[in-house]
Amino acid sequence: STTTTPPDAGTPLEVLRTVFGYDSFRGQQAEVVDTVVGGGDALVLMPTGAGKSLCYQVPALVRPGTGVVISPLIALMQDQVDALAALGVRAAFLNSSQRLDERRDVEAAYLAGELDLLYLAPERLNVPDTVRLLERGRIALFAIDEAHCVSAWGHDFRPDYLTLAMLGHRWPDVPRIALTATATEATAAEIVTRLELQDATQFVASFDRPNIEYRIVGKDSPRQQLLTLLRTEHAGDAGIVYCLSRKSVDETAVFLNREGITALPYHAGLDGAVRARNQARFLREPGLVMVATIAFGMGIDKPDVRFVAHLDLPKSVEGYYQETGRAGRDGQPATAWLAYGLADVVSQRKMIDSSDGDAAHRRRLAAHLDAMLALCETVECRRVQLLAYFGQQAEPCGNCDTCTSPPQTWDGTVPAQKLLSAVWRLADRRQRYGAGHVVDILLGNTTPRVTQLGHTDLTVFGIGTELDANEWRGVVRQLLAQQLLSVADGYGTLTLTEASGAVLRGERTVALRREAPKAAGTRTRKK
Ligand code: ADP
Numbered sequence: 001s002t003t004t005t006p007p008d009a010g011t012p013l014e015v016l017r018t019v020f021g022y023d024s025f026r027g028q029q030a031e032v033v034d035t036v037v038g039g040g041d042a043l044v045l046m047p048t049g050a051g052k053s054l055c056y057q058v059p060a061l062v063r064p065g066t067g068v069v070i071s072p073l074i075a076l077m078q079d080q081v082d083a084l085a086a087l088g089v090r091a092a093f094l095n096s097s098q099r100l101d102e103r104r105d106v107e108a109a110y111l112a113g114e115l116d117l118l119y120l121a122p123e124r125l126n127v128p129d130t131v132r133l134l135e136r137g138r139i140a141l142f143a144i145d146e147a148h149c150v151s152a153w154g155h156d157f158r159p160d161y162l163t164l165a166m167l168g169h170r171w172p173d174v175p176r177i178a179l180t181a182t183a184t185e186a187t188a189a190e191i192v193t194r195l196e197l198q199d200a201t202q203f204v205a206s207f208d209r210p211n212i213e214y215r216i217v218g219k220d221s222p223r224q225q226l227l228t229l230l231r232t233e234h235a236g237d238a239g240i241v242y243c244l245s246r247k248s249v250d251e252t253a254v255f256l257n258r259e260g261i262t263a264l265p266y267h268a269g270l271d272g273a274v275r276a277r278n279q280a281r282f283l284r285e286p287g288l289v290m291v292a293t294i295a296f297g298m299g300i301d302k303p304d305v306r307f308v309a310h311l312d313l314p315k316s317v318e319g320y321y322q323e324t325g326r327a328g329r330d331g332q333p334a335t336a337w338l339a340y341g342l343a344d345v346v347s348q349r350k351m352i353d354s355s356d357g358d359a360a361h362r363r364r365l366a367a368h369l370d371a372m373l374a375l376c377e378t379v380e381c382r383r384v385q386l387l388a389y390f391g392q393q394a395e396p397c398g399n400c401d402t403c404t405s406p407p408q409t410w411d412g413t414v415p416a417q418k419l420l421s422a423v424w425r426l427a428d429r430r431q432r433y434g435a436g437h438v439v440d441i442l443l444g445n446t447t448p449r450v451t452q453l454g455h456t457d458l459t460v461f462g463i464g465t466e467l468d469a470n471e472w473r474g475v476v477r478q479l480l481a482q483q484l485l486s487v488a489d490g491y492g493t494l495t496l497t498e499a500s501g502a503v504l505r506g507e508r509t510v511a512l513r514r515e516a517p518k519a520a521g522t523r524t525r526k527k
């Protein structure tokens with residue numbers, strides 16, 4: 001809307017107070033704002049909920065001209081613009097969802113100098129008309145939101161982001177501020193290179209989210225485990241349940257509704273209107289559960305999400321951090337709960353093997369998966385491990401499952417040796433044997449397949465009766481996480497790694513975490 005009066009540009013603090021109604025800047029906001037107001041470039045790495053938006057909104061109001069915000073979140077632009085309009089900020093957007101006359105109005109307002117903020121989808125900048133339009137007006141700054149989308153290796157890659165380096169070429173005097181909640185040093189370095197932000201001042205906040213309780217449990221009967229969690233700890237709470245496949249999203253939503261929990265599905269296979277409706281309901285109605293693929297969530301500002309549950313293993317620690325980060329933005333206690341099992345590892349390995357891209361790309365994906373597995377199987381504080389992944393240090397938090405009920409470890413060297421020798425014995429036969437078959441052999445199970453293949457004759461047949469099948473699967477998972485074992489292909493074939501030899505030769509011991517009793521989806525809270 002262009003009817004509201006423009007706020008008087010004042011100092012950043014005056015703008016913060018009069019326009020946004022906040023008393024003071026938080027964390028590094030003031031320094032970021034000063035940098036950009038002074039015409040410098042900035043790279044801002046702050047977790048979700050830290051308050052990144054004000055880092056460019058305040059300078060856009062303080063500096064003359066329009067702040068141009070590049071954002072991939074077309075679906076949220078209307079909401080963002082409405083929220084700003086409610087504060088008296090003159091904001092508008094240009095994207096492909098608009099009618100021609102709407103676009104004309106926005107363009108006219110921009111040229112007349114009547115816009116404080118203009119949101120653009122990145123693909124707009126590949127349209128010469130848009131660039132010409134921008135050149136005819138006055139630009140206060142460029143804000144590149146969700147800057148990690150420039151990373152070709154990341155899970156949110158948007159090819160259009162690669163062209164954004166041109167902003168610095170065409171408008172060398174306009175400050176640029178890139179923002180993201182993805183924090184690895186590799187991603188930051190890639191943003192700097194691809195957006196040519198070598199001269200930008202970097203602002204890196206702590207990525208700790210102390211109010212989120214991290215919990216990772218063995219997957220057994222996932223939907224039932226989820227139901228227990230929701231009923232015992234999150235009755236009536238809003239939350240997000242992430243599933244890997246669209247089918248699983250649909251089925252889980254149906255399941256929850258049948259159990260009396262109002263759940264909405266969200267994935268890219270649903271009609272756009274249905275998606276938009278479900279998202280709007282989730283944002284506005286209290287206590288709804290969104291069951292979604294990772295297509296859902298980026299940029300969603302719902303402060304009171306009380307839990308984020310993963311029914312499948314995320315592909316990377318970055319993804320896990322981003323998705324769980326949508327819980328508890330209001331600072332109140334929230335739960336990040338993940339159920340994972342061996343089948344997750346096998347299916348992810350299959351996806352990696354069949355993914356596009358060269359060997360280096362697949363190796364990177366595999367490294368992401370390994371880091372995620374290590375987080376799942378750690379006996380240390382989850383938060384320490386998570387922050388260490390982002391290059392940040394922390395003390396054991398007292399608010400994650402490994403802190404509140406420390407897993408017992410045991411000397412698993414002998415079982416590890418038995419398992420690795422079974423894998424080794426099976427390796428030279430031209431067949432594919434997954435964990436299930438290997439465990440059958442160790443347990444001495446005379447399944448039809450074991451008998452038919454003559455595996456009852458193997459020296460390792462029946463040597464592992466000290467553990468049950470579930471415990472053996474746990475050993476397999478943990479050896480995978482410790483990279484003492486790997487999954488060779490999409491069939492789940494187990495193979496030895498370079499490090500396996502030392503275990504087989506008795507040169508190193510293997511510490512394993514004791515498996516929680518079956519179906520322990522939730523822990524009992526200490527009173
Ligand atoms: P991010 O983009 O980093 O995820 P947002 O910009 O959406 O975070 O801000 C998260 C919430 O914190 C918003 O509700 C915002 O209004 C609030 N917020 C940001 N900065 C401040 C501040 N200085 N004082 C009070 N609230 C703030």
Ligand code: ZN
Pocket residue numbers: 380381382383384396397398399400401402403404
């Ligand atoms: Zn902890």
